[in-house]
Amino acid sequence: MIYFNCDYNEGAHEKIMQQLLLTNMEQTAGYGCDEYCSRAKQLILEECKAPYAEVHFLTGGTQTNATVIAAALRPHMGVLAADGAHINVHETGAVEAGGHKVLTLKAKEGKISAKQVGNACLAHINDEAHEHMVRPGMVYISQPTELGTLYSLKELTELAEACNKYHLLLYADGARLGYGLASPENDVTLADMARLCDVFYIGGTKVGALFGEAVVITNDTLKEDFRYIIKQQGAMLAKGRLLGIQFQTLFKDGLYMEISRHAIALAEKIRAALRDKKIPFYVENSTNQIFPILSDKVLDILGKDYVLEYQARIDDTHSAVRICTSWATGEEAVEKLCHDLTDLL
Amino acid sequence: MIYFNCDYNEGAHEKIMQQLLLTNMEQTAGYGCDEYCSRAKQLILEECKAPYAEVHFLTGGTQTNATVIAAALRPHMGVLAADGAHINVHETGAVEAGGHKVLTLKAKEGKISAKQVGNACLAHINDEAHEHMVRPGMVYISQPTELGTLYSLKELTELAEACNKYHLLLYADGARLGYGLASPENDVTLADMARLCDVFYIGGTKVGALFGEAVVITNDTLKEDFRYIIKQQGAMLAKGRLLGIQFQTLFKDGLYMEISRHAIALAEKIRAALRDKKIPFYVENSTNQIFPILSDKVLDILGKDYVLEYQARIDDTHSAVRICTSWATGEEAVEKLCHDLTDLL
């Protein structure tokens, strides 16, 4: 079986494994206070063109979201997010367990707009009973979104302006950020992210690392005591250097972008094969997740060789599925899939 | 100005004030362990025909909801509720502050159905990623709802069956329960509530008391240590007898139902006056809240003498407003309003 269902089926990029091996018996300070973390942070800040920012390494996405939100909000504040946002749907209520409500906005292809944010804030402010309601304190977006779509620089800039206007923090979940940055349609750089967001994270787990997310904090208020919150959330890795070593490897000599482009190139091949056969898509995007709508018959046959992920039922005989590529996806696997798709469709 | 905007504009029924005065300098045990509380509980259990149940007195609705939900759910569980439910919209995220997500269902005239509950549970169970999602652990309804509508005995029975089937607790917020019980359309008794719900509360604040809600717990598991949770939630009144005295008065000689019927009779008069003039309603109901759709012009004129509550904008020249009657509403006030409405419309 070949797994195309998600982008975390394998271990880590071989260069990371080499570095982990090479440094394995070195003795370093714990909890991220080692030299590897320092250098990795430096490399990331350079890419972000944000020397004033802070970087922290955490292990996984849900943990990172819970930590950032706990650090950022007072108890009566909530997070504006797309209805399909990861924090709203797939984190077993970690945000609520931390005491905060997710205030959902109806997303369009996974995205929310500055206008929706502004309207939500105005509605709150203008409601006589607003003290009886959760106050919006943050906007959470994913770049790329759960559906693989991207905020354009214009959209992101407008969101940042709305956040400034209504005193909200802007937080971007970049679990798949590499695949967004590498997309042919993308016009947002890491430096833009750092300039426009109060905090965002650069995903490692899905982009070449064994695990790990790099949180970049540009907002001074949020920097204060952030490491206490990391520890409280059970998110401070004893051997923190494991994260430093991984991110140092990813951000040295452009590896992060190189492997992201690899995934995007393969995704484009699969997309082209599907387009050739006029297969419709559940949502159009240009990142590493592809959402074709296929017939049950085709899916049955594909299911013998490939693991795809069910996304949504479309009609009596069709479903949308998710096909993911990643840093680890092999050319041959993609060629075989394209070949089989062409044959089948 | 005459206030028709809500049902908590005045103090308490005169009989309650008399009892409070009469007992004022008596010395009793604190924290609800006094004789007045005991007797009030007894009277309530008799009305509920539920000798096996437990009664606890709390001060207000948000506090009661937060306490019941905290006592009932494990951390990963959420509460299924109407999207317009008080706990979802008007409690400043108290449920989330307690760590739990409100899982919203699209309500129809304020109500949710057993079918919606069943579908939500099935969707949860059948989702491969259900461990990544909040598990439904309770159904929260209001009787009457925020929009003054009522669950019929059939609907309530079906909800209770769905809850049994999917291992959910059924909790009814009865902030205005008296006005539901007194409605001409109602077919649910207090005994039905006790039989069908795992826990519900009988509202005092809006039905004759200075403050106070009587929580009736029928589910044995939920009874355990409930007073610890009350205390932890800051909801254990030092002079608990104040609640006992009030509820004893309300449940002696049928006062609770008598004053509820008074409110309903007056609401019916206002409704009749509006119907006479073919005024449409935002939602039809038979309890103490009336939601007529009136023109801006009419609302402007009414606004000189009456305080009504804005509910929703309907079109460019019309809004729905809320008119409430209560145990405290005077006949003359209602007659004046009906007269003015008839004149104006």
Next chain:
Amino acid sequence: MIYFNCDYNEGAHEKIMQQLLLTNMEQTAGYGCDEYCSRAKQLILEECKAPYAEVHFLTGGTQTNATVIAAALRPHMGVLAADGAHINVHETGAVEAGGHKVLTLKAKEGKISAKQVGNACLAHINDEAHEHMVRPGMVYISQPTELGTLYSLKELTELAEACNKYHLLLYADGARLGYGLASPENDVTLADMARLCDVFYIGGTKVGALFGEAVVITNDTLKEDFRYIIKQQGAMLAKGRLLGIQFQTLFKDGLYMEISRHAIALAEKIRAALRDKKIPFYVENSTNQIFPILSDKVLDILGKDYVLEYQARIDDTHSAVRICTSWATGEEAVEKLCHDLTDLL
């Protein structure tokens, strides 16, 4: 039986009951946005000589403590408090339920010192692992303390200085503040409290009211959105005017101090009777709580006519008990008690 066990055995001062009766059928805005609350706040701010401060009314002490602490601290911060502090021992973990640790200091006669606070902060700062420890964010004291002792103006000033130095908020729980202010040994005024504390509350429940505590916030940061937190904590009374009416009555024409002095005068009588007989005290103080150490034999006999509160076992044949006076204590009850004590001892 005559209850001397605590100071919340009766209802409210008769003037409060009269005002509640008098205003009972008035219609006012809800949630503390009425004229009675405004006037009560004004009166309190005048007594505090703190026109810049904010006043909020809540129902009870545990609720007030939980609300103030939730509003004040970020998640990784804890509250320094005496080991016997109410928040540490008698609130069923309400502070922890809100996410914060109580960091205990060994109290001396119920009190903690500026030096202890400073040492705790220094120990935290100097510990290399301080990010792994709860950061002190607030000092909680009671004035008077649980043991009826008082912070002198000098002690309170030193605490405030230590708090400034180490960036801590100073919060005083004044559940029995009136009895402190009225004590012959006291040298701290309400204006001192307002000047030295970031936030404190003036207790009503134990000093003449049916219920109610008036929170005075002088720190600007803490003022922000405080009403949201009140609502979230289930502490916003629908008929908020009940609190306004009570505090307006207490702070008009000096009633609060008058009834507090009454309690203190009676306490002094009981103390004198005990001193006459050379009865030792568990702790010496000058407020409304008296802690004599009595023999089992004496306690047995007293137990037939009086309810006292057990405090601590002293030796094989003696226990310390608590005798409370209050605004409601009658002269005759005290005379009878003094007489019986004199006879017995």
Next chain:
Amino acid sequence: MIYFNCDYNEGAHEKIMQQLLLTNMEQTAGYGCDEYCSRAKQLILEECKAPYAEVHFLTGGTQTNATVIAAALRPHMGVLAADGAHINVHETGAVEAGGHKVLTLKAKEGKISAKQVGNACLAHINDEAHEHMVRPGMVYISQPTELGTLYSLKELTELAEACNKYHLLLYADGARLGYGLASPENDVTLADMARLCDVFYIGGTKVGALFGEAVVITNDTLKEDFRYIIKQQGAMLAKGRLLGIQFQTLFKDGLYMEISRHAIALAEKIRAALRDKKIPFYVENSTNQIFPILSDKVLDILGKDYVLEYQARIDDTHSAVRICTSWATGEEAVEKLCHDLTDLL
């Protein structure tokens, strides 16, 4: 510099690194639902002689403690623990952030006794105000303790009996469990742990793994929905197989015990060198942490070559320090240290 300050200065045992490399590009299911996790669980259950138990893998200790406690306790319950317990001192209030109070007992050499547990429970039950106090719901111990001491089988059995008697869960933090099991003084087996505890964890981070703790749950109630809580706590690793692979390696062919014995043998050498010179110990123990009391002069000289951890100030010229050995400690490093100690002392 040679680090003897803690037991997590290096990466992982070479066999673990080999397995991670070997399996790196395999595709597996995520979130711990892979074959490596299954096999690792099987191996652990066999060692525990507890086929009925459940095993879950988490990343670190604080995370594991927070998850277990969140899963186990209702909101009003607290955890009885030694005053020096890791959850009380070094987890930035993670337990409190989850809503629960740590109820401390004065430890003797890091340990608490069944008698102390019983007394705490009796004191709670017998206090008239127990509903105003946090109810003990769990006993937390560390095996070995923070001070490297061990509970004997007799002590552990008595604790388990006290827990049964008072309806408490018994939870053992086994961050350094291997070093306890390998100690010459130890008489507690893994099977004893499984038989006597409701839940405990077998530490990997400090015993050969890059990271990872294996939670063993024997109590049926606690098993329910545990994975939801893991996810909610941000503790579910996307590439869960990393944990499975590590624990499979550790529990195959006795590697876990073998490397633990290595650490203990080296610790014994250091202890012997210190004893030879009549150096006193801050606490006597037989595991991998050694706490000698050394003079400032000696510590200064040692500080040029070795990193030790400060433990406590003993007198004007002496401090206790911690010297740790681990699976990774080299023979030569220990020989050099022993040699230098012998020279210096």
